Amino acid sequence: MKHTGLGGKSIILRLEMDTNRIKFGQVASAVSEAGGDMVAIDVIQSTGYTTVRDITITVTDSAHISKVTDTVKSLDGVRLVNISDRTFLMHLGGKIETNPKVPINNRDDLSRVYTPDVARVCTAIQEDPKKAHTLTIKRNTVAVISDGSAVLGLGNIGPYAAMPVMEGKSMLFKQFAGVDSFPICLDTQDTEEIIASIKAIAPAFGGINLEDIASPRCFEIEARLREELDIPVFHDDQHGTAVVLHAALINALKVVDKPLDQVKVVICGIGAAGVACSKILLAAGVGELIGVDRAGALTRDKSYDQAMWQWYAEHTNPKRLDGPLKDVIQGADVFIGLSAGGVLSREDVQSMAERPVVFAMANPVPEIQPEEVEDIAAVIATGRSDYPNQINNVLCFPGIFRAALDCRASTINEEMKLAAAEAIASAVPAEELNASYIIPSVFNQNVVKAIRERVVKAAVQSGVARRIPRE
Ligand SMILES: NC(=O)C1=CN([C@@H]2O[C@H](COP(=O)(O)OP(=O)(O)OC[C@H]3O[C@@H](n4cnc5c(N)ncnc54)[C@H](O)[C@@H]3O)[C@@H](O)[C@H]2O)C=CC1
Ligand SMILES: CC(=O)C(=O)O
Ligand SMILES: [Mg+2]
Numbered sequence: 001m002k003h004t005g006l007g008g009k010s011i012i013l014r015l016e017m018d019t020n021r022i023k024f025g026q027v028a029s030a031v032s033e034a035g036g037d038m039v040a041i042d043v044i045q046s047t048g049y050t051t052v053r054d055i056t057i058t059v060t061d062s063a064h065i066s067k068v069t070d071t072v073k074s075l076d077g078v079r080l081v082n083i084s085d086r087t088f089l090m091h092l093g094g095k096i097e098t099n100p101k102v103p104i105n106n107r108d109d110l111s112r113v114y115t116p117d118v119a120r121v122c123t124a125i126q127e128d129p130k131k132a133h134t135l136t137i138k139r140n141t142v143a144v145i146s147d148g149s150a151v152l153g154l155g156n157i158g159p160y161a162a163m164p165v166m167e168g169k170s171m172l173f174k175q176f177a178g179v180d181s182f183p184i185c186l187d188t189q190d191t192e193e194i195i196a197s198i199k200a201i202a203p204a205f206g207g208i209n210l211e212d213i214a215s216p217r218c219f220e221i222e223a224r225l226r227e228e229l230d231i232p233v234f235h236d237d238q239h240g241t242a243v244v245l246h247a248a249l250i251n252a253l254k255v256v257d258k259p260l261d262q263v264k265v266v267i268c269g270i271g272a273a274g275v276a277c278s279k280i281l282l283a284a285g286v287g288e289l290i291g292v293d294r295a296g297a298l299t300r301d302k303s304y305d306q307a308m309w310q311w312y313a314e315h316t317n318p319k320r321l322d323g324p325l326k327d328v329i330q331g332a333d334v335f336i337g338l339s340a341g342g343v344l345s346r347e348d349v350q351s352m353a354e355r356p357v358v359f360a361m362a363n364p365v366p367e368i369q370p371e372e373v374e375d376i377a378a379v380i381a382t383g384r385s386d387y388p389n390q391i392n393n394v395l396c397f398p399g400i401f402r403a404a405l406d407c408r409a410s411t412i413n414e415e416m417k418l419a420a421a422e423a424i425a426s427a428v429p430a431e432e433l434n435a436s437y438i439i440p441s442v443f444n445q446n447v448v449k450a451i452r453e454r455v456v457k458a459a460v461q462s463g464v465a466r467r468i469p470r471e
Contacts, residue, residue, distance in 0.1 A: 009058060011065055013072060014044065014082040016052050021077025024053070031057060034071040035064060052081065095167045096174075096183070132203065133408065142181040142207040142401050144169045145198060147189045150214035150237070150272065152363040153340050159185035162212060169211055169236070169397070177398035177448050179405065181209070191217050195224050202229050206405045209397060210235040215271040216306050232404045232412045238276030240393030241361070243400070243417050244439070245277045245336065246284060247424035248359065248391045251438040252379045256355040258333055264288040264353070266332045268325055268367065269339025270298060275308055277336060278316060280417070289316045290328050293339075297321050297328045326351070333357060341365025349373045361391055379435045388436040395442060396420055399451030407456045407465035419458035423450040 015027065024041075031038055040056035059065050065085075073080050104110055111117050125131045133139045148162035149155075166183030173179040182205075186197050194217075198208060208231065210222055218235055225233040234240070253260055265281060267274050270291040281289055291298045291312055298304070298313045299320050321328045329335060329348050334357040337344060344367040349356055355378035360366035366382040374380060381389035400420050404412055427440035427447050440447050459465040 009060075009086070010039070010056060011059055011068075011083060011085040012054050012056050013069065013080060014052065014054050014084075015072065016050055016079040016081050018049060018077040019051055020049055022075060024051075027055075027072065027075060027078060030071050030075055031055070031068060034068045035060075036068040091164055095164070096170050133206070136204070137180060138204060138206045140178070140180050140405055141205050142173060142179055142209050142405070143184055143198075143201065143205045144173070144181050144209045144211055145184045145186065146210070146212045147186050147194055147214075148212070149189050149217070151212045153365065156189075156214065159187050166211060169209070172394050173209075173398050173401065175398075176394070176442070177402035177452075179398060179401050189214075189217070191220055194221050195228075198225055199228060202231065205231060206408075207232040207234065207401050209401065210237075212237060213272070215275065216308050218272045219275075219308055226411060230410055232401070232409055234397070234400070234404075234412050235272065235276075236393050236397050237272040239412070239417055240396040240400070241273040241338070242276040242280040243396040243421045244391050244393055244424060245359065245361070246280045246418075246421040247395075248381055248389070248439045249281070249334065249357075250421070250425045251428055251433055252334075252357045252359075252381070254433060255435050255438060256333075256357060256378045258355075260287070261285045262287045263333040264290070264331060265334040265336060266290050266292060266325070266329050267336045267338065268292045268343060269337060269362070270309060270312060271338065273338040273361070274336075275312065277338060278312065280421070282315060283414070288318060290321055290332075291316055292325045292328060296324045335359065335367075337361055337367030339367060342367065344368040346372050346376070349376055359391055363392075379438060381438065385442075389438055390442065391439055392442070395424055395439065395447060396451070399423070399448040400455055402448060403452045403455035403459065406452065406469040407459045408467045409459045409464045410466060411464050413459075413462055413464055415458040415462040416455045416464075419454040420451045423447070423454045426450065 028038060036057040036059055038055055038057050042054040044054055045052040057068060059068055069080060069083060072078060104113055121135050125135055144166045146162045146166055148157055148159040151157050151162045151165055162185045163183060166185060170181040170183045173181040186194055188194060213221060222233060222235045265286055267278055270293045278289060278291060297317060298309055299317050299322050300313045301320055304310045304313060326348055330351045331353050333353045335344060337360045340362050344360060349358060357379045358373060358377040359381045360368050361383040363383045370380045370382060370387050381391045383392045384390060400412060424447060427444055427450055428437060456469060
């Protein structure tokens with residue numbers, strides 16, 4: 001039996017034991033020797049020769065889960081029936097549901113929310129389509145749409161497997177910014193089909209949040225939809241990530257006291273997130289920026305099939321550095337990882353400039369585990385929730401869409417993204433800024449408020465707001 005959970009501090013193993021061959025005490029000792037802390041035991045079934053028990057064990061990480069389960073499986077007379085962890089239990093039946101805003105208690109209610117009275121509302125919208133914003137969920141609803149092709153750092157895992165992430169994003173929209181959303185995973189990875197599908201469902205939504213769609217297809221999909229729809233279309237992995245990264249870098253450079261226009265930055269993983277983060281740093285005036293992908297540094301001395309990479313090579317890497325990450329990272333002030341787990345070594349960080357900043361943002365496994373370099377890196381951040389300094393687009397997308405919906409913005413433009421980055425950076429007060437606190441917590445309630453305020457202002461000033469929200 002394969003355990004697919006990543007993380008989760010507590011697991012429940014259902015074990016069937018042949019009581020003629022093994023005693024429970026032997027199982028408990030084996031679990032303890034594997035470092036598992038047994039915190040609960042429930043007897044599920046007991047017959048003459050077999051007993052089925054659920055044992056709850058506290059573990060440290062995925063590797064530890066494997067160690068404990070391998071130990072249990074190796075015991076003679078024990079069958080591992082099932083493994084569940086709290087994370088899996090939390091996903092049973094999915095994580096979100098629909099809730100009506102008004103009750104239907106009688107026929108009168110029924111005839112208002114449904115036929116016949118609903119028809120009058122339909123006709124009103126038919127006569128004036130703008131009324132869809134006031135009389136339907138459009139006003140406060142975003143579609144979270146993926147094709148399952150670049151899910152976290154797990155890669156092309158398909159639309160079914162992508163759903164838990166999209167449901168999670170929907171929860172975050174609601175919890176942090178009161179935005180309703182639908183997770184939608186499309187069973188196609190064809191650019192034209194994706195564009196056509198999203199255009200076809202757009203009428204119900206006030207915004208489209210594209211998620212985990214692989215590069216380079218994501219660039220064309222977003223560009224086309226931005227052109228062809230009159231609601232904001234925002235590829236979260238590009239722009240949400242870039243906004244938060246920008247905010248984090250502003251603050252990290254304050255901690256190490258280095259000016260942005262003089263630092264050497266190496267970004268590993270020139271996909272959706274890597275390209276957008278690079279663009280925001282170029283616009284902010286970063287000193288020297290080098291992009292590295294699987295085949296090494298992107299340089300103008302080479303040519304690339306992918307148009308975005310060709311553009312990238314021509315606009316970065318002014319010294320035309322070539323070679324693998326381990327070569328180009330030498331002397332770098334900042335490493336930004338948006339690639340895959342484990343690509344950065346301690347030796348790489350040792351070769352960086354003094355007081356290096358390491359943002360290992362791949363999910364769920366970062367480019368390097370913070371523990372490996374905490375003694376040599378001046379500032380470390382990851383995309384995860386279980387380390388300090390979480391650089392994750394969750395700090396941006398709820399607030400930026402809250403603002404865009406409230407002012408009925410036709411798009412989310414550069415001015416609005418910059419305003420969001422400034423709001424996030426300034427949510428860490430100067431007197432509290434330090435190496436372990438460069439970015440506000442996701443649970444800091446001031447963040448969404450600050451983003452909303454600044455982004456609405458930016459939308460109004462840049463002429464894309466179609467209404468001025470009351471407060
Ligand atoms: N912390 C955050 O907020 C975010 C983190 N990410 C993470 O960034 C990573 C990339 O995501 P996307 O840009 O959406 O995916 P993507 O599929 O568009 O791009 C990934 C890029 O990384 C490159 N890559 C993969 N393995 C590599 C390696 N060993 N060495 C160098 N380059 C390598 C790929 O060739 C590709 O160009 C994922 O791990 C994702 O979880 C993405 C968005 C937000
Ligand atoms: C955080 C996120 O969106 C990602 O890792 O893909
Ligand atoms: Mg994503």
